[in-house]
Amino acid sequence: MQSLTSSSSGINPKSLTRTKIQSNRVNPNQLVIRCVYRFDSANAAANTGTVRTNGNGAPASYNSAGHVGASRAEWQSSCAILASKVVSQQQNALKSGGGVGNITAVNGHKSTTDLDLVPKPLTITDLSPAPMHGAQLRVAYQGVPGAYSEAAAGKAYPKCDAIPCDQFEVAFQAVELWIADRAVLPVENSLGGSIHRNYDLLLRHRLHIVGEVQLPVHHCLLALPGVRKEYLARVISHPQALAQCELTLTKLGLNVAREAVDDTAGAAEYIASNNLRDTAAIASARAADLYGLQILEQGIQDDSSNVTRFVMLAREPIIPRTDRPFKTSIVFAHDKGTSVLFKVLSAFAFRNISLTKIESRPHRNRPIRLVDDANVGTAKHFEYMFYVDFEASMADVRAQNALAEVQEFTSFLRVLGSYPMDMTPWCPSRED
Ligand SMILES: O=C(O)C(=O)C[C@]1(C(=O)O)C=C[C@@H](O)C=C1
Numbered sequence: 001m002q003s004l005t006s007s008s009s010g011i012n013p014k015s016l017t018r019t020k021i022q023s024n025r026v027n028p029n030q031l032v033i034r035c036v037y038r039f040d041s042a043n044a045a046a047n048t049g050t051v052r053t054n055g056n057g058a059p060a061s062y063n064s065a066g067h068v069g070a071s072r073a074e075w076q077s078s079c080a081i082l083a084s085k086v087v088s089q090q091q092n093a094l095k096s097g098g099g100v101g102n103i104t105a106v107n108g109h110k111s112t113t114d115l116d117l118v119p120k121p122l123t124i125t126d127l128s129p130a131p132m133h134g135a136q137l138r139v140a141y142q143g144v145p146g147a148y149s150e151a152a153a154g155k156a157y158p159k160c161d162a163i164p165c166d167q168f169e170v171a172f173q174a175v176e177l178w179i180a181d182r183a184v185l186p187v188e189n190s191l192g193g194s195i196h197r198n199y200d201l202l203l204r205h206r207l208h209i210v211g212e213v214q215l216p217v218h219h220c221l222l223a224l225p226g227v228r229k230e231y232l233a234r235v236i237s238h239p240q241a242l243a244q245c246e247l248t249l250t251k252l253g254l255n256v257a258r259e260a261v262d263d264t265a266g267a268a269e270y271i272a273s274n275n276l277r278d279t280a281a282i283a284s285a286r287a288a289d290l291y292g293l294q295i296l297e298q299g300i301q302d303d304s305s306n307v308t309r310f311v312m313l314a315r316e317p318i319i320p321r322t323d324r325p326f327k328t329s330i331v332f333a334h335d336k337g338t339s340v341l342f343k344v345l346s347a348f349a350f351r352n353i354s355l356t357k358i359e360s361r362p363h364r365n366r367p368i369r370l371v372d373d374a375n376v377g378t379a380k381h382f383e384y385m386f387y388v389d390f391e392a393s394m395a396d397v398r399a400q401n402a403l404a405e406v407q408e409f410t411s412f413l414r415v416l417g418s419y420p421m422d423m424t425p426w427c428p429s430r431e432d
Pocket residue numbers: 142143146147148149150186189195217238240241262263264265308
């Protein structure tokens with residue numbers, strides 16, 4: 001059994017100063033985690049120099065802090081080490097049991113009184129043993145029961161114990177601190193676009209992407225029983241959900257105030273616990289059930305095939321394989337800004353590797369570069385981090401060669417994960 005140490009959880013203790021961490025036991029199966037910590041980017045930079053190992057002290061598939069190895073040979077030897085571990089990991093997974101199952105939930109409560117138990121600080125006794133020791137897999141998600149993220153956690157890990165967290169950051173930290181074994185977090189929606197916060201957090205934390213799930217998202221308009229649309233003065237929800245229903249709300253004549261809250265189900269819970277008769281929430285049918293609200297309208301997303309893509313995160317990477325479709329996510333930057341982008345992308349194009357996503361985010365350590373080539377004043381260029389997803393496994397020699405080439409063009413490169421693609425047949429009519 002591995003105990004919780006700063007090295008085993010993969011975080012540099014210097015980079016995270018935990019100022020408050022509290023757990024809220026809602027019922028014996030449910031833990032709501034709230035914590036606040038200060039992130040020290042100077043120490044985090046130092047973190048990139050640490051050598052990450054697996055539980056046995058052997059190198060993980062990505063070297064220090066998940067960076068691509070210094071050479072192709074290093075990549076290949078990392079993959080070989082990982083390949084030798086595949087059998088034991090699969091056996092562990094089998095022992096832990098898989099299959100269709102339940103998500104922990106607050107059943108049928110109509111007020112939030114029991115959700116508002118006085119928070120008690122998280123103690124060492126709240127930290128369970130390492131994953132895969134016979135207990136259910138604990139999966140952190142952002143939101144409260146009834147959130148789409150909870151449904152995504154259930155789709156990714158059908159028998160899991162889903163752990164609600166009030167912020168994305170808390171879900172990351174729950175995994176790092178061994179409170180949870182996995183986190184399932186949204187990264188993009190077909191209508192609302194990227195969830196930038198999670199891209200930034202992926203870079204800031206040392207977790208690995210080990211899978212993806214795509215969840216069809218069917219929004220409902222929820223209100224207290226007896227409330228009619230004409231009584232409504234505002235609609236509240238997660239900003240993504242508000243964006244995904246913008247046109248439909250207008251078509252329904254709901255030109256009322258729209259206010260953002262932390263998550264869709266949290267909006268439903270807020271209405272129920274405060275008995276708000278002039279407010280509706282955009283949330284799932286399951287949230288209506290959990291918080292005792294009625295469904296005023298169903299399927300109010302602007303596009304019927306609305307889908308959100310979630311990634312699963314773990315402390316250790318999985319072993320890349322070639323016997324099924326894999327995707328790999330990387331992030332890179334270059335000292336000379338965007339000029340490198342074409343070269344990097346061509347490393348994939350020349351090898352017929354398809355890109356599925358490209359995203360740029362501010363380079364937070366160095367957001368601006370001053371240039372004065374023409375000696376006519378100083379131009380300020382924005383600096384970016386580029387996130388790319390491509391359709392190949394890191395066990396595929398084409399991907400290894402492409403990354404070896406990318407590494408030559410970039411000053412920073414990190415593999416966020418190489419994981420099976422979600423190939424679930426598309427069913428836009430499915431209700432959550
Ligand atoms: O608020 C929720 O229910 C969530 O799970 C979050 C979230 C998101 O962040 O995009 C997830 C899926 C939907 O796209 C809307 C909201």
